[in-house]
Amino acid sequence: MTTYEREIYHIIINSVKHLTVEQIYAEMKNKYPQIVLATVYNNVNRLWKAKMIRKISIENMPDRYDRLTRHDHLVCQKCGKLADITFEDLTASLRRQLGEDFFSYDLKVFYLCPDCRKQEKNQDDI
Numbered sequence: 001m002t003t004y005e006r007e008i009y010h011i012i013i014n015s016v017k018h019l020t021v022e023q024i025y026a027e028m029k030n031k032y033p034q035i036v037l038a039t040v041y042n043n044v045n046r047l048w049k050a051k052m053i054r055k056i057s058i059e060n061m062p063d064r065y066d067r068l069t070r071h072d073h074l075v076c077q078k079c080g081k082l083a084d085i086t087f088e089d090l091t092a093s094l095r096r097q098l099g100e101d102f103f104s105y106d107l108k109v110f111y112l113c114p115d116c117r118k119q120e121k122n123q124d125d126i
């Protein structure tokens with residue numbers, strides 16, 4: 001692992017904010033002012049290909065990166081914010097229904113986040 005890779009890896013696994021490459025770049029720049037976006041992008045991609053981090057892709061949103069620890073996501077339909085959610089492990093149930101093994105699963109629950117819900121409520125009040 002290169003210094004950059006290690007540094008980026010730690011930024012991603014220590015964050016609960018589901019960072020985009022741009023946000024990782026902003027953090028890296030504090031410590032390495034000379035770094036360019038393409039370098040961060042390449043390092044993130046390498047970590048993802050090595051299966052050390054996971055990528056969360058949602059239509060019309062920049063990809064976000066996350067730690068591997070098993071968990072799923074609530075996605076706000078309005079602002080796109082992600083929140084972690086943990087279901088009981090569905091592996092056994094899925095395997096039973098499929099009748100065979102599979103690689104992984106990725107669950108997304110779409111909802112309205114508390115902030116957006118509050119905003120909608122305020123609009124109703126006016």
Ligand SMILES: [Zn+2]
Nearest residue numbers: 076079113116
């Ligand atoms: Zn929202």
Ligand SMILES: [Zn+2]
Nearest residue numbers: 066071083084
């Ligand atoms: Zn997450």
